[in-house]
Amino acid sequence: MEKTKVIVGLGSCGIAAGAAKVYNKIKALQEAENLDFELKKTSCIGMCYREPLVEILDESGSYLYGDLDEEKIIEVIDKHIGQHSPVKEYVVHTDLYETVDTTFTKDQVKIALRNCGYIDPESIEEYEARDGYRALKKIAGQRMSRLDVIQSVLSSGLRGRGGGGFPTGLKWKFANNNKANEKYIICNADEGDPGAFMDRSLLEGDPHAVLEGMIIGAYAIEATGGVIYCRAEYPLAIKRLNIAIEQARKKGYLGKGILGMDDFDFDIYIKEGAGAFVCGEETALIASVEGQRGMPRKRPPFPAASGLWKKPTNINNVETFANIPWIILNGAEEYAKYGTEKSKGTKVFALAGKIKRSGLVEVPMGMSIRDVIFKLGGGIKNDKKFKAVQMGGPSGGCIPEYLADTIVDYDSVNATGAIMGSGGMVVMDETTCMVDVAKFFLEFTQKESCGKCTFCRVGTKRMLEILQRITEGKGEEGDLDKLEELSYQIKDNSLCGLGQTAPNPVLTTIRYFRDEYEAHIRDKKCPALVCTALLTYTVDPDKCTGCTVCAKNCPVDAIEGDRKQPHFIKQDVCIKCGMCYSKCKFDAIILS
Amino acid sequence: MDDLIAKYKGKKGNMIPLLQGTQSIYGYIPREAFEKLAAETGLELSDMYGVATFYAQFRLNPVGKHIIKVCHGTACHVQNAKAVTDSLKEALKVSDGETTEDGLFTLESVACLGCCSLAPVMMIGEETYGKLTGTEAVKIIKNIKIRESN
Numbered sequence A: 001m002e003k004t005k006v007i008v009g010l011g012s013c014g015i016a017a018g019a020a021k022v023y024n025k026i027k028a029l030q031e032a033e034n035l036d037f038e039l040k041k042t043s044c045i046g047m048c049y050r051e052p053l054v055e056i057l058d059e060s061g062s063y064l065y066g067d068l069d070e071e072k073i074i075e076v077i078d079k080h081i082g083q084h085s086p087v088k089e090y091v092v093h094t095d096l097y098e099t100v101d102t103t104f105t106k107d108q109v110k111i112a113l114r115n116c117g118y119i120d121p122e123s124i125e126e127y128e129a130r131d132g133y134r135a136l137k138k139i140a141g142q143r144m145s146r147l148d149v150i151q152s153v154l155s156s157g158l159r160g161r162g163g164g165g166f167p168t169g170l171k172w173k174f175a176n177n178n179k180a181n182e183k184y185i186i187c188n189a190d191e192g193d194p195g196a197f198m199d200r201s202l203l204e205g206d207p208h209a210v211l212e213g214m215i216i217g218a219y220a221i222e223a224t225g226g227v228i229y230c231r232a233e234y235p236l237a238i239k240r241l242n243i244a245i246e247q248a249r250k251k252g253y254l255g256k257g258i259l260g261m262d263d264f265d266f267d268i269y270i271k272e273g274a275g276a277f278v279c280g281e282e283t284a285l286i287a288s289v290e291g292q293r294g295m296p297r298k299r300p301p302f303p304a305a306s307g308l309w310k311k312p313t314n315i316n317n318v319e320t321f322a323n324i325p326w327i328i329l330n331g332a333e334e335y336a337k338y339g340t341e342k343s344k345g346t347k348v349f350a351l352a353g354k355i356k357r358s359g360l361v362e363v364p365m366g367m368s369i370r371d372v373i374f375k376l377g378g379g380i381k382n383d384k385k386f387k388a389v390q391m392g393g394p395s396g397g398c399i400p401e402y403l404a405d406t407i408v409d410y411d412s413v414n415a416t417g418a419i420m421g422s423g424g425m426v427v428m429d430e431t432t433c434m435v436d437v438a439k440f441f442l443e444f445t446q447k448e449s450c451g452k453c454t455f456c457r458v459g460t461k462r463m464l465e466i467l468q469r470i471t472e473g474k475g476e477e478g479d480l481d482k483l484e485e486l487s488y489q490i491k492d493n494s495l496c497g498l499g500q501t502a503p504n505p506v507l508t509t510i511r512y513f514r515d516e517y518e519a520h521i522r523d524k525k526c527p528a529l530v531c532t533a534l535l536t537y538t539v540d541p542d543k544c545t546g547c548t549v550c551a552k553n554c555p556v557d558a559i560e561g562d563r564k565q566p567h568f569i570k571q572d573v574c575i576k577c578g579m580c581y582s583k584c585k586f587d588a589i590i591l592s
Numbered sequence B: 001m002d003d004l005i006a007k008y009k010g011k012k013g014n015m016i017p018l019l020q021g022t023q024s025i026y027g028y029i030p031r032e033a034f035e036k037l038a039a040e041t042g043l044e045l046s047d048m049y050g051v052a053t054f055y056a057q058f059r060l061n062p063v064g065k066h067i068i069k070v071c072h073g074t075a076c077h078v079q080n081a082k083a084v085t086d087s088l089k090e091a092l093k094v095s096d097g098e099t100t101e102d103g104l105f106t107l108e109s110v111a112c113l114g115c116c117s118l119a120p121v122m123m124i125g126e127e128t129y130g131k132l133t134g135t136e137a138v139k140i141i142k143n144i145k146i147r148e149s150n
Ligand SMILES: Cc1cc2nc3c(=O)[nH]c(=O)nc-3n(C[C@H](O)[C@H](O)[C@H](O)COP(=O)(O)O)c2cc1C
Pocket: A159, A160, A161, A162, A163, A164, A165, A166, A168, A188, A189, A190, A191, A192, A193, A277, A278, A279, A280, A281, A282, A315, A316, A317, A318, A320, A496, A497, A498
């Protein structure tokens, strides 16, 4: 019989939720009581909303425990290991019976995330044990030609997961066609979209899958050097990548004459980003790797012709690479079985915002947004009303509830005015103000504009000023027309994708939530009660007990009233800080 | 800095790693460091300043011992990251981007830390804290303060 295994999820989300403490507690218990099990580590399995997670694997099956802490783990170890009786109430997933979280896993198909949460990302042996590097061995063993590899990727229908959705096989073909003594393949791990974390989870959870995908890509296009451009905000991903690269070198998957292929020398190094969203754009990324300011440049020439150090260069996203080994090993047809006609395979989505189960899911393309949010994501937090989902980050847009039956594939999402982007879904409920969200994104792009194009640099600033005015109750008739006009000009006249897509969050919110803009502009009201300047705080005299707490806490002494008598707020003094609202224990402060 | 310079001198694309390395020694990039780099590696001062001011990561002024990065990404924004920053501002008596008088903390708003599932989030050093409220964030800071004074 195999030894019982206790596996702790130590991705950065898990660690943030306290997984390292749980791990140490288990270790301490094991040592103190001399318990007979194997203690192991893995990374995020996607159920971020239940972190910290611990899986116990014994002869009866696998039990995934969630929401653990140092107290609960004592109970779990004691009962499950000590008395062979699993603590059902903490089990969030098992194949043996249904749990409340069964629907989170049910409709998922894991290809890119196939190993995340199942292996120790710091062990190359565990990756190999789950078919790792077998795709590369297949290529070497069968002496698959470069064109065969490219054809396989082409036939799979895989489209780039970094946002643009360009067919990966086609990109590789172009890069292969350009002959040169030096060529590069770059992994874009900049993941700048706020609200997206799939690349981080992949790098932390299965770094070898990304490396193997890169190595196969390098073989296909005859690259001589590889770079992973990873943002510095992801220290754990960088650490695990470094370990993985070292291990791959030792085993001969990287270096000279890889797996005996004497025409294939290739190595990879990591370049840490220095914090600039625009560096996710290909030409800016290349400039940044070269040590310059990360400013995009005009294309053509495309990187496939002249990229890093002016040599042919192919850039793909983390998730794109993670799919490659699976496709080579299982065949293009197998991959293309999933998905829709023009968007094949599966897509990883990062669920966040006002959703019950935030985390990572991987589903076949073609599932409806509603199913992703309600079946997998469990619906809206606190059972509030679902208002919109933001997709595609600063380049994307807000899809309103009434379009939630839109399916997730590149073309259907584009038709709404949003984009698939990297797969972030930030869910919003009735307490989210759409004007505020639009303003939030413009603040972001305005800050991140590299400044090269006037339309992007100045245009987004002007748009932001208008939005700021609107949220301060100083909106004017005609503002929406002005916003739209500026939007189209910025889209048409900017050099790179940042400027060309920056107005999208504004355009989609105007399209779908025009009445909300109008409430701000005409009625000087914020229906979602978010825009501070448009709020009023008053006291409900029936509920007020005269406890004086609000008056004591008001920073500007705007509240008056005698002890045990209803208080009132002097509107001309109130700075709308909301302090009274949060301090009153009797719900007597009314926000409107 | 000599080891750093020895490691990267003459290498292609070395400017950013040199600046990153310098910053990890001093916590920021002092003027003298720029000058030393220029003299010993042949990089142009103007190019280095150009790069250092372009990327969010580089600092030209000293920072506190602990840098508190409060995430203001989309997920954190819609889940009230503002309340976290506001409470910290009040507790530390600094504005965004400033360092406390005792030099212990620098408060900074940043874009997405990639832990959106635990929003709102902040990061201090390499430690990430999730599902915050203003009160909890202040508690964490106080604990660090207590640890520091021991
Ligand atoms: C402003 C801007 C930011 C981008 N950020 C990223 C990013 O963080 N990660 C990424 O993979 N692609 C990003 N992209 C897209 C890349 O430029 C590029 O298309 C992609 O990495 C190609 O890989 P793929 O074909 O595998 O999708 C960005 C594009 C723009 C215009």
